[in-house]
Amino acid sequence: MDEPPPRRLMPCDTARMRLFQLASLSATIALHSLTGGCIGASQVAPALPATPPPEPTQPDHPPEESLALMNADVFDQVWVIIRDTHPDPTINKGDWNDKRLQFRDRAIAANSTDELRNVLRDMLDTLGESHFAIIPNSVSGSTEAHGGWSGITIHVMGGEAIVTRVAPKSPAAAAGVRTGWRALTAEGDSLDEIIKPFGTPRTALERLARDRAIEAFMGGRPGMSPVYVFVDNDGREHTITLILEDLPGEPVTFGNLPPFAAEIEHSWVSDETIRALGCDPSATGRVGYLRFSIWMTALSAAIDDALTTFRTADAIVIDLRGNPGGLGLMATGVAGHFLAETTSLGTMRGRDMKIDFRTNPRSVDRAGNVIGVFSGPLALLIDGHSGSTSEIFAAGLLDLKRAQPFGQTSAGAALPATTHTLKNGDVLLHAIGDFKTPSGILVEGVGVAQQIGTPPTPSDYTSSPDSELRDALKWIAQQRLPATAP
Amino acid sequence: MRLTQSPLFIWTATLVLATSASTAAAQTAKPTTAPAATPTLAPAVAPAADALPSASDIFAKAVAAAGGADLIRMQTSRTQVGTIEMAAQSLKGTITTKSVSPSLLLIETELPGFGKIRQGINGTVGWGIDPMRGPSLMDGDELTRVLRESSIESELNPALGCDSVEVVGRSDFRGTACYKVQLKRGENRSSRFYDLAAGHLVGSVETVKSSMGEFEVTTSYSKFALFSGRTLATVQENAMMGQTQKLTMNSVEFAPIDPTDFALPAEIQALVKVAAAAPAAPAAAPTQPTTKK
Structure with a gap:
């Protein structure tokens, strides 16, 4: 006899620590770290x-x-x-x-x-x-990425849970969920119950914590089919059942960290997409788009190959939205694709050590061809879920005036950390250093903020399927003006 | 077993790992240059019941305990296979080192979920390829330091290239009664601990400096075993920042090694060309789109 399906992972009356415990189980957050950081x-x-x-x-x-x-x-x-x-x-x-x-x-x-x-x-x-957490041994010892995936990204804006991204080919996309919609309930329980206790977060880190709580509240296991109620821009309610899928990407394990799903996407931004975002393809030129889900070496070769392909681009967009971090020094390797000289992205200081995050210029490809570094405009898409190594990368390149971030302020969770297996099999994640940009800016608790224009508002998400990419493309077009002006 | 703390062998990954993994493989390499002048050593002391021996006596005893200078100089090729483990992080992988004197070295480390790290010296070029940072060349100073630390002569006489060496006293190192020897080379200072009875080097404390920064590493050597007449530590533990990395040597062979094993990978060959070119290769010119999203 089949057991009744679990209602959902997070009943609304769950105590806060249980809620956060569950949040920590989510594969999307569990791997923030290793000098990037696990949002614990x-x-x-x-x-x-x-x-x-x-x-x-x-x-x-x-x-x-x-x-x-x-x-x-x-x-x-x-x-x-x-x-x-x-x-x-x-x-x-x-x-x-x-x-x-x-x-x-x-x-x-x-x-x-x-x-x-x-x-x-x-x-x-x-x-x-950030970066202090207890990871249950049932998670750290697992070989499967936990958490079901609907493809929805939620950010709380103005006290409301706003859908800021709907992943292509996701259950949410298939069901017609749109960016800019407000999420009201999950399985009949109001999201306000999660949002209100947080009050008005003072820091990017607190905002992230709130958003993660929402994700946990709305989450579930693959195969579960929670019912959500959304409100669209015209005030119409949409009751939608989403069958949660496995997290996209290849499952990867590393030491005693929880398993995670490593996913990468790269392509040229099509003229059609550029026009749909209100931009002119002739102004933006040929734009390479790269998104990866986590900073883990399982993706290194694919990232390098994509950036090698984009050497011929007029501009590159790296999408770090939702990327929680990973192996910190990967930031120095990827940044090397954009900096011809060895340069510091920032410094990590711990008790008895100081590590300079020096970039490694990537002037050759994996086949041994000399390709030089990419010197065109580099836009970074970020959001409140971009954490740790994503922030080290973004903050460092911003500080060096080599890239511009677009989107919501990042998580502000950038403490280099490591793990330690405890005597009962659980894993302690703990920070062992801080991180400051070359100009001395501490990223922890502050995050990386958009410098040009203003971060998207709820109406931006309603009016554009991808407001961060839109703003990035506009900036890229401006950067290319001198070259294209008569 | 002299295990270099050279930056070449430090991959500070996210786990902030320090891999002083050149291990004994490096120690068989002969020097590429004439040995540096012997630094000022603490004067030999008159024999007395609790008098300290001279540094040169301590070093000589360590060499004798390892099998003797003649044997060390004779064993010009070495292949070691072992494991590398960070127990706290539940990470365990393999490490293989190959060396041929005077200065050929290849270290391959592989960790599940991380990938393979390769580091090498082909006599003139020091290089590394790791999945996080990609391929890179060692700079001149770094290469010079690694070659020095990897040399047989450095193993036979750790005082080479030092400004001063001093036997500072007897000390306990993890339960072993030792002579403590302090070495100073420029701004770098390190302490070495030699088993008072057996003569072996059993530990060191050193601030390791590299282009990525600096950190203090405490290294211990233990479980000495005999391999073709050589007595080598089979276990090395590096402790830094509250973490410990354990290297265990499972096999040691002194058979000849195919020199092509030390050939530069294609990426490194390309980097050598880039480094030799002046100015550096320009960035690729943008072209018109041909593919669509």
Whole structure:
């Protein structure tokens, strides 16, 4: 007998940490890191109402002694790792010893691994930074990318959940979902229940946390068929059932990180597309478009080959929307396609190290042909979900005046980080450095912002199928004016 | 087993890994130039119950423990196969090093989910190809440093090229009673720990500098074993930034190696041409579109 299908992953009455725990499971966010960053479960806490001060807790019944010992071991392991590797030896001028006193008893008393994780996350939340998270072993040890995929990207704008992107060939695209629509409910539950507790986020990171919570709320497993209600630009409601698919791309695993789906798309932007976005193909010239889902070396060869092909382009657009990061030094390799000289994208500083993110000029292709670097206009499409390595790449090239970003301010989650397998099999993600651009700008908590014009508004998403690409093409046309003017 | 901390062998990936992986492969290489003048060494001390030996005595004992200078100089080709592991990150891969004296070196490291990293020296060109950064050449200073650190003579006398060497005392290194020797080369300082009883180099602490930055690396050498008369550490652990990387050598052979194994890959050959050209190759000229999205 078939089991009844789960209603959806996130019932609306779920406690916040459970919600964020689920958010952390999402493959789309779980791999923010490795010097790019995993937007972990813990970082969302500052956006929420203050956590009540911890109270001495007594479980209904004492946990098994072995469980208590394991809890203590794991807690101590996490506490020591942060103590010894946090980029700031003062742990943000807080008293880390106090945190041990504050949380250790609760950790030891946890009656389950889930409870322990939540205590650990509460402690990590006190840091108020990205790239600190507990990844359950069931996720880190999995070989499949988790999370169903509808193809919808949501950003909260003006307190409303706005569809900012509908991926081509996705379930949402097939069902007719359009950018600019407002998402009202998922499985009958209002998205307001998720949005309101966040209030007005103060930072890009808090905005990201809120958007990730929305994604988790609307998400599910592949094969599930949640029902959503959207409102279009004319105020008409659309009730749409989407059958969630596997995340697009090839599943890739790397160490103890959760599995992720690596996807790449590259093409020449067609004249038809350029015109549809209100631009003139003769003004923009030949534009190469490259999008990849994550900074992982599984995609390196394809990225290099695409950028080799685009050496003959008049301009290149790299779409980093939704790209959460990945291997940090990949940014130096990809940036090398656009910089003829070895140049610093910025500096990572940790306790006992300083790493300069120096670009590697890519003047030859994989076949050994000398191709030079690309010197034409470079536009970067970003959004609030562009994190970590995407931000290192964008912030560095912007600082060097080699690229222009277009779109919503990025996640502001750019702490170089690493992972550590804990004694219970869970994985601790923890930052080990900060990152500053060549001019000294700290990206963490701030993000990368569009410099030319203004970021898209909800009406932009209604009026254009791709407002970020539209703005990028307009900029590219302007950049080419001197060359095309009589 | 002298394991160089050269920047060539440091891939600081996202995991901020430091791969001092030239491992013993490099140590068989003979110097390409005449050995540098011997630096000022701490004066030998008069024999006494708790007097410190001289640095040269400590180095000589280490060479003897490894099998002797004659044997080290005789074994000109070496192939090592082993594993590289970052347990905290659940990463484990393979590492193969090949070397032929005087200065041929190839290191191939492969990690699941990451890909293959290749690093080499063909006598004059030092190079690397990794999936994150692509192909690159070592610059002059870096190459000079790697060649020096890879040389047999450096293994026989670590004081080569140093401004000063000093035996600073006895010290415990991870449970082993050691002589601690401090070496200074320009602004670089490092400490080496030699097993007081057996003579082996069992550890070092060094601030590694490269074009990508600098960081302190603590390295330990352990589980010494005999290979064709040579006593080599089979385990090297590099600790930095709270992380540990473990290299385990599973096999060592001293059979001749096909020189073509050290041929420059096509990308590196192209980079050498670019580097030799002046000015550098210009960017490709834009052309009209032929393909559509």
